[in-house]
Amino acid sequence: MKSYMLATTFLAFTGAGCASAFAADVTMPDPNYATATAVMNVIKAAAEQELGLEVSTVTTTAVPVIWEAMDRNKGEVDIWPDVWLPNQNGLVDKYVKGSKTVKLAANGYEAVQGYCVTKNTVTDHNIKSVYDLANPENAKLFDTNGDGKGEIWMGASGWQSTNIEKVKARDYGFAEFFDLQVIDEAVANAALDKAAKEKKPWIGYCYGPHQNFARYDLAMLEEPKNDPAKFVVVQPNDDPDWYNKSKVASGYATTTVHIAYAASLAERQPDLAAALEKISLKPEDVSKMAFEIIVNKKPAADVAKEWVKANQQDVSKWFGH
Template identity: 55%
Template structure:
């Protein structure tokens, strides 16, 4: 009897030690970086896996792209899926974590994305600001200041975005950095600033990317830039202490290709999930509409995703084979 109790106690202790690991490995985790376009694609994948495969999927708040990739590569279940891999912005991370020796899978399918600088069309027309080189004119830069006289304010992205580092280089090399305060607030803050500027008829300018709900919400103009030139685009990762000095960018972005990435451990433990992730692809218009539903109409990302899936049965059937 005493031996049986001891055995039971030992077994219970072993199970107690094992349970946290089992519990942690259960849900599939998907990164939610907090901005509407990535939330749209993330929650469509989340709802898809829940409704089509009966999987338990948890959205994990994660605002830093390098941290997302590190978590993917650890293969520990912290983050299993990342639906907003912009190339070439994240190329160095793809090379590091999805290349030789990496533990992350990059799905082959992608959809198009664009990047640049936007202002309101009213501001562009009123002050004749149509080119990125117009921003190097102190008088035109002052249009975007609080008093119309001092340094302008330009949003170059949120902290933690790889594009924000790229924009720091571009602001310098396009010659307007000295005439602007380079702002790195959260996207929600700059969207509120843009909305206020539109209503007040004042100047706003910043980094912009498509797909994005703001193109459906406001009349925006994308400033002209020199066509993308690989020879005029050198970007060194900030892990190098001299990255800013070594980087040089004097042309527009190449149109981006936006992919899904997922952990190697997910591919091994749930190959049926990996098979769907390899088929999932969006259109720029579809993601803009998802983002509009979340950011402008105020829908919860889960609800926006369910509505979109219900409205696009043929697209979903192509992903799932049903």
């Protein structure tokens, strides 16, 4: 999902940040978007409560960097709780199936992703399908800066899905009519919030579970059913000519979210690794936690601890109690 500033993005891997991360028993990344932050904090709270571990966090949004860190198995990143499939299939193929330096927990939960719009975009302007975007007049409905092009959020820098959406925009035929914005999710959410309050059109990449589905009246745009022959994804970390070699002219296949962890964790923290294989979350719970974090401004650590307390029976099962 993004452009990869490998030397600068993972600032916590240098200097004092690195030292503090390695001093802990386990290190996890916080990608600064609420659903992943919520799940990360649930794992952190449960591991600290059940096993007495010290769990530290580092901040990054570059997914390939996270996988590279797990691949090194040096404690830079031990657990990545937000593996979206098929988005991150290339990384799974490389590190889980290929080098076998990373393990992928079998359990996961279902998710949805695609383009969504504010409901009034459908009711007032009859924008229902991705193909409705391949029209310069329709695109102008989403123009907020007066340059004649609409704005559409592709995702954040560093997300595998952002690159997929760029190819989709080209192959669905609307890229030339839009400014394909790659910006932080918080900035995109601010634009969505403004549009929703003013009952104006907005469009962007949407994924669920997510707090926005609880907060706003949104509609997913229709896309062709997933066709593997029309969903060929090459990522920049695999080939510099990824954009031209990719073809995405259908919707996503069934999407699931999993936990990945460095293979060495099974030796260093076997009880935690065993628990990661058992963790199962409900999508609606993840959305609710994200809503508490973003909308109600509760600290993510507090939200996670409350969830762990309310679901102690499940947590105990994860850890074999």
